[in-house]
């Protein structure tokens with residue numbers, strides 16, 4: 001299937017995808033409340049004759065069976081918005097007070113609708129099957145975990161997802177290996193015995209002990225890890241005490257750790273637990289440590305990354321042709337970034353990448369305020385670009401994955 005011949009078919013969806021994005025942007029819904037968004041997706045899939053099923057409460061999965069034999073590819077778009085009051089002057093700014101699409105999931109959903117329409121039109125020539133996963137609750141609640149639990153990936157061979165990225169239009173961040181962090185919640189409870197401030201020896205000061213615990217936790221990195229081991233430990237909440245003249249008997253602390261390496265994550269968990277339990281004991285108190293597993297790191301499968309990167313190196317010019325995104329075709333190599341520095345953000349696509357070989361790409365949609373900012377905005381001319389990219393990469397991944405498997409036989 002020649003990509004040049006696909007461009008006119010893809011471009012027919014251009015205005016339509018912009019329309020979906022505006023409609024979704026104007027009507028943002030929080031995690032696991034994506035009722036209207038799902039309804040729009042269902043209505044569109046039905047109009048195009050694509051069968052679908054409900055998935056993970058408010059999500060759904062559509063399925064396109066290609067006319068040629070091949071593997072099964074899952075394409076994932078997340079649909080939820082954030083509890084943020086929008087402060088843009090867009091004519092289609094959020095109509096829901098306090099809720100905003102500030103992470104670009106409106107673009108992801110609209111794009112996947114465009115991709116669905118195109119792939120369905122050319123399905124006779126498609127070498128394999130495509131599952132279109134419209135996922136709820138990426139931001140809060142781990143919809144990705146529920147998607148994997150539902151079994152929808154059990155017969156999937158590979159998965160692909162895009163995320164908008166605050167970067168020049170057209171840039172693609174395409175790296176192998178762990179590309180987002182494991183993000184886990186922790187909580188600490190330090191218990192002592194209350195006493196009057198004039199008689200500290202009669203009590204066990206939980207606040208004093210907490211200061212010793214925190215001091216040890218914060219200095220762990222310097223002495224008990226290698227300088228290359230990357231993680232952040234950020235404690236965001238602390239509660240305790242009732243009066244200025246009473247030494248508190250209980251301090252509660254909540255925070256997050258983010259790490260890139262499963263070994264570092266495990267070591268960190270064990271060392272923190274030890275510190276939180278043993279230091280209070282020295283002073284006659286007690287410490288409890290809770291580690292709540294959050295999103296796993298997104299892992300880009302090296303062979304999928306290579307297939308996609310090689311394909312993009314050879315085809316970038318035709319993919320961006322006539323898109324007017326200000327991309328200089330002389331310097332296409334500058335648009336394919338495969339060595340970006342590690343960032344410790346997290347994404348629940350990590351659940352997918354634990355289950356099947358996966359590829360997650362960041363797509364530059366213009367510079368401006370960062371995601372989760374109340375003025376976050378994308379250049380919507382990038383939607384056509386995203387659709388061209390996802391359609392072409394889907395076909396390439398299906399085709400190449402099939403060829404590799406045929407060779408193995």
Ligand SMILES: [Zn+2]
Pocket residue numbers: 102103139371372
């Ligand atoms: Zn987000």
Ligand SMILES: [Zn+2]
Pocket residue numbers: 103104105138163
């Ligand atoms: Zn996001």
